Amino acid sequence: xxxxxxxxxxxxxxxxxxxxxxxxxxxxxxxxxxxxxxxxxxxxxxxxxxxxxxxxxxxxxxxxxxxxxxxxxxxxxxxxxxxxxxxxxxxxxxxxxxxxxxxxxxxxxxxxxxxxxxxxxxxxxxxxxxxxxxxxxxxxxxxxxxxxxxxxxxxxxxxxxxxxxxxxxxxxx
Amino acid sequence: xxxxxxxxxxxxxxxxxxxxxxxxxxxxxxxxxxxxxxxxxxxxxxxxxxxxxxxxxxxxxxxxxxxxxxxxxxxxxxxxxxxxxxxxxxxxxxxxxxxxxxxxxxxxxxxxxxxxxxxxxxxxxxxxxxxxxxxxxxxxxxxxxxxxxxxxxxxxxxxxxxxxxxxxxxxxxxxxxxxxxxxxxxxxxxxxxxxxxxxxxxxxxxxxxxxxxxxxxxxxxxxxxxxxxxxxxxxxxxxxxxxxxxxxxxxxxxxxxxxxxxxxxxxxxxxxxxxxxxxxxxxxxxxxxxxxxxxxxxxxxxxxxxxxxxxxxxxxxxxxxxxxxxxxxxxxxxxxxxxxxxxxxxxxxxxxxxxxxxxxxxxxxxxxxxxxxxxxxxxxxxxxxxxxxxxxxxxxxxxxxxxxxxxxxxxxxxxxxxxxxxxxxxxxxxxxxxxxxxxxxxxxxxxxxxxxxxxxxxxxxxxxxxxxxxxxxxxxxxxxxxxxxxxxxxxxxxxxxxxxxxxxxxxxxxxxxxxxxxxxxxxxxxxxxxxxxxxxxxxxxxxxxxxxxxxxxxxxxxxxxxxxxxxxxxxxxxxxxxxxxxxxxxxxxxxxxxxxxxxxxxxxxxxxxxxxxxxxxxxxxxxxxxxxxxxxxxxxxxxxxxxxxxxxxxxxxxxxxxxxxxxxxxxxxxxxxx
Amino acid sequence: xxxxxxxxxxxxxxxxxxxxxxxxxxxxxxxxxxxxxxxxxxxxxxxxxxxxxxxxxxxxxxxxxxxxxxxxxxxxxxxxxxxxxxxxxxxxxxxxxxxx
Numbered sequence: 001x002x003x004x005x006x007x008x009x010x011x012x013x014x015x016x017x018x019x020x021x022x023x024x025x026x027x028x029x030x031x032x033x034x035x036x037x038x039x040x041x042x043x044x045x046x047x048x049x050x051x052x053x054x055x056x057x058x059x060x061x062x063x064x065x066x067x068x069x070x071x072x073x074x075x076x077x078x079x080x081x082x083x084x085x086x087x088x089x090x091x092x093x094x095x096x097x098x099x100x101x102x103x104x105x106x107x108x109x110x111x112x113x114x115x116x117x118x119x120x121x122x123x124x125x126x127x128x129x130x131x132x133x134x135x136x137x138x139x140x141x142x143x144x145x146x147x148x149x150x151x152x153x154x155x156x157x158x159x160x161x162x163x164x165x166x167x168x169x170x171x172x173x
Numbered sequence: 174x175x176x177x178x179x180x181x182x183x184x185x186x187x188x189x190x191x192x193x194x195x196x197x198x199x200x201x202x203x204x205x206x207x208x209x210x211x212x213x214x215x216x217x218x219x220x221x222x223x224x225x226x227x228x229x230x231x232x233x234x235x236x237x238x239x240x241x242x243x244x245x246x247x248x249x250x251x252x253x254x255x256x257x258x259x260x261x262x263x264x265x266x267x268x269x270x271x272x273x274x275x276x277x278x279x280x281x282x283x284x285x286x287x288x289x290x291x292x293x294x295x296x297x298x299x300x301x302x303x304x305x306x307x308x309x310x311x312x313x314x315x316x317x318x319x320x321x322x323x324x325x326x327x328x329x330x331x332x333x334x335x336x337x338x339x340x341x342x343x344x345x346x347x348x349x350x351x352x353x354x355x356x357x358x359x360x361x362x363x364x365x366x367x368x369x370x371x372x373x374x375x376x377x378x379x380x381x382x383x384x385x386x387x388x389x390x391x392x393x394x395x396x397x398x399x400x401x402x403x404x405x406x407x408x409x410x411x412x413x414x415x416x417x418x419x420x421x422x423x424x425x426x427x428x429x430x431x432x433x434x435x436x437x438x439x440x441x442x443x444x445x446x447x448x449x450x451x452x453x454x455x456x457x458x459x460x461x462x463x464x465x466x467x468x469x470x471x472x473x474x475x476x477x478x479x480x481x482x483x484x485x486x487x488x489x490x491x492x493x494x495x496x497x498x499x500x501x502x503x504x505x506x507x508x509x510x511x512x513x514x515x516x517x518x519x520x521x522x523x524x525x526x527x528x529x530x531x532x533x534x535x536x537x538x539x540x541x542x543x544x545x546x547x548x549x550x551x552x553x554x555x556x557x558x559x560x561x562x563x564x565x566x567x568x569x570x571x572x573x574x575x576x577x578x579x580x581x582x583x584x585x586x587x588x589x590x591x592x593x594x595x596x597x598x599x600x601x602x603x604x605x606x607x608x609x610x611x612x613x614x615x616x617x618x619x620x621x622x623x624x625x626x627x628x629x630x631x632x633x634x635x636x637x638x639x640x641x642x643x644x645x646x647x648x649x650x651x652x653x654x655x656x657x658x659x660x661x662x663x664x665x666x667x668x669x670x671x672x673x674x675x676x677x678x679x680x681x682x683x684x685x686x687x688x689x690x691x692x693x694x695x696x697x698x699x700x701x702x703x704x705x706x707x708x709x710x711x712x713x714x715x716x717x718x719x720x721x722x723x724x725x726x727x728x729x730x731x732x733x734x735x736x737x738x739x740x741x742x743x744x745x746x747x748x749x750x751x752x753x754x755x756x757x758x759x760x761x762x763x764x765x766x767x768x769x770x771x772x773x774x775x776x777x778x779x780x781x782x783x784x785x786x787x788x789x790x791x792x793x794x795x796x797x798x799x800x801x802x803x804x805x806x807x808x809x810x811x812x813x814x815x816x817x818x819x820x821x822x823x824x825x826x827x828x829x830x831x832x833x834x835x836x837x838x839x840x841x842x843x844x845x846x847x
Numbered sequence: 848x849x850x851x852x853x854x855x856x857x858x859x860x861x862x863x864x865x866x867x868x869x870x871x872x873x874x875x876x877x878x879x880x881x882x883x884x885x886x887x888x889x890x891x892x893x894x895x896x897x898x899x900x901x902x903x904x905x906x907x908x909x910x911x912x913x914x915x916x917x918x919x920x921x922x923x924x925x926x927x928x929x930x931x932x933x934x935x936x937x938x939x940x941x942x943x944x945x946x947x
Contacts, residue, residue: 020861023860024864026881027877027881027884035876039884049854050890050894052849058890061913062890066917070917073920081931089873090873093871093872099824102828102832103867107859107863109838109839143907143910150911154911157914157918161918161919164922168922168926168929169928171932816947819947821942821947822946824870827869827870828870831870
């Protein structure tokens with residue numbers, strides 16, 4: 001019991017720490033490629049969090065889609081863009097300190113808000129009914145029945161985005 | 174008995190007025206002949222009417238010799254209280270009155286005037302401005318006739334002013350000559366001073382009696398409302414006399430008459446000898462009611478008359494210009510007339526007016542004839558021995574000179590003797606002055622005669638060739654006047670003239686002293702004749718027998734000679750006392766006008782306007798425009814920081830979003846907490 | 848069991864880091880990557896609540912978020928490439944054409 005609970009916690013702290021560290025590192029690297037790599041690790045850590053929350057489908061989607069698709073795209077673009085010049089530039093802009101301050105303020109504010117309500121949420125999750133179906137089935141069930149319309153809309157959105165990206169990126173011939 | 178002429182006496186002044194108007198409008202374009210016919214003709218017609226009216230008047234019984242015609246009410250004004258307590262409506266009408274006095278005057282004016290107009294045809298025939306001369310002369314006739322025929326004192330004053338104006342116009346006839354223009358101005362201005370007094374007198378009469386008509390004076394004063402010697406009567410009498418001294422050249426306002434000789438000789442004859450100058454005497458006699466109620470005023474009149482007579486006579490002794498001698502002689506004779514009025518012998522005064530008109534006009538016209546013969550020379554020192562060369566002129570002037578000297582049986586003797594006789598009854602000292610003046614008169618008049626017509630010729634060579642007798646147009650009037658000078662005095666014999674004028678003189682309480690006896694009268698007559706003969710003898714001695722004597726006397730009594738020759742420096746004194754003071758006032762006012770009124774007022778107003786406009790401009794530029802520009806500048810100033818917000822950098826926009834988010838969330842959490 | 852609040856704190860931290868990254872970095876690509884980080888934080892939040900409430904709606908929502916993120920990343924990167932071709936820069940500081 002304690003072990004299970006302790007393992008949960010350990011895993012949580014591990015993934016959380018990894019995510020936060022990666023995020024922090026990502027934001028502070030001068031080298032863009034390094035930032036991309038750190039984002040990948042952050043995403044992987046997030047995937048781990050998903051898994052721990054028993055969202056297996058999302059875990060898979062996160063890795064395949066986010067890391068395998070979006071980050072690859074990012075890396076492609078990083079390559080296309082002139083790296084050398086940007087490497088020699090200052091990483092942070094002029095409003096850096098103010099922005100840092102404001103960001104911290106925002107975070108502090110939300111923290112205070114969360115703390116205020118932490119008592120109400122402290123309940124451990126209900127003993128999750130080991131679903132007869134697997135997570136994927138449940139998700140697809142809801143997705144294709146209740147959320148059919150948003151699903152179709154999302155597909156059109158993707159179509160539009162595809163066309164847009166192609167148009168934006170292609171050379172003027 | 175028809176009364177056509179009596180009903181139409183108002184036409185008498187209108188004939189010359191009509192021709193004067195014609196001259197004014199179209200005279201330039203008329204030929205001299207046409208001008209002569211028109212202008213002399215109108216005076217002739219007036220004379221005919223005057224004679225007719227006079228005859229009709231005489232035909233009436235003595236008590237009814239008064240014909241009044243009122244043409245229209247000239248000034249009807251409001252009601253007012255007189256000092257006598259009467260409530261009267263002020264009325265001045267345009268009316269004419271013919272009674273014995275005005276009858277005599279109108280005959281003199283039209284008769285002598287006609288002769289002089291006729292004479293002028295010849296005298297002025299070669300002058301420029303022929304139509305202008307006759308136009309002015311006719312205008313003068315109109316004014317003078319209005320003066321003598323007026324039935325109220327205000328209309329008389331209108332004529333009075335009119336003759337003053339014509340005097341100015343005619344004295345300054347040769348207006349291109351500065352001395353002539355100055356003389357005209359002098360005459361008018363000096364006259365004006367007298368007129369001020371006259372006008373005050375009219376006001377006082379109106380305030381006291383409430384009426385201006387002569388007929389009413391007579392009635393009101395005979396009724397005895399005012400005591401003899403009342404101060405208001407004295408005031409009226411003296412004020413009217415001030416006017417008379419101006420018009421009739423008495424002390425102190427005589428100074429214009431000698432200067433008036435600048436005008437053409439017919440002007441001197443008509444205006445300054447026969448008619449205008451006698452207007453003063455006529456006016457005093459007309460208003461004799463006031464004078465008889467003011468013995469103090471009569472005394473003043475008499476004294477001034479006597480003083481003027483002797484004073485002017487002394488100045489006539491040494492003048493060298495022929496016309497100037499005659500001018501001083503006129504002043505002196507006018508003094509006699511006022512002397513007569515002053516001692517109560519009003520009829521004698523008018524008698525002398527009549528005889529003086531004859532011989533003085535003759536003297537002036539004769540002098541004009543001499544000057545004409547001498548090609549314009551007026552200085553007696555350049556004349557002499559003209560008797561043979563211009564005989565008619567000489568003979569008529571001799572008659573006139575005898576008349577003025579008072580040699581019987583010529584006209585002057587009768588009138589002058591009448592005056593001296595009445596003066597003797599009043600005051601012996603005044604008689605003495607008058608008697609001495611008679612001697613002086615004889616002396617200087619014969620001096621004139623001897624210097625001009627007798628002795629050796631002192632005529633310059635170039636003038637001598639042109640000496641010729643004047644044409645008939647000039648000599649015929651001379652002869653007519655000479656005849657009148659001889660017979661004119663005979664109407665006064667036996668007191669007929671005096672009785673004729675009786676209705677005009679207000680009968681007052683008899684004076685205590687009785688009339689003098691016949692013996693005294695004859696003695697006085699003899700005395701007058703003797704001193705006249707003595708004067709003639711002295712003149713003969715000095716200017717014919719011993720011609721070097723005048724110069725010797727002048728040198729040994731040089732200071733006296735210079736004093737008299739320069740007319741006692743009266744003109745210079747007047748200049749210093751009055752004329753220059755008036756000029757100074759004029760200059761002062763002029764500089765006040767130029768510097769203060771123009772400077773402060775006009776220029777000041779201009780400066781003020783410009784100053785205000787500058788202020789207004791400042792206000793407009795800085796405050797009105799300024800507020801507009803201020804708004805724009807504020808927007809401009811504010812726009813700088815606001816503009817900075819548009820950095821174009823999306824990260825700064827996001828920063829602001831985050832900032833807003835923080836605030837928003839904070840607000841909601843605050844609400845949620847509480 | 849890990850209390851849900853832990854996941855929320857994690858989400859908060861990642862969100863804050865992402866916001867700081869968006870506001871602070873000059874390189875536009877890194878800005879985009881920070882946005883991805885923010886979206887991920889949101890996803891964690893959604894899934895945590897889905898787990899707590901036993902409902903699968905949260906996960907479905909998270910799927911849509913991921914879809915959106917993909918589309919947006921694609922278009923955004925296309926824009927970056929186009930801009931780079933025109934202006935030779937990927938620095939947000941130099942993209943100030945809408946400046947005053």
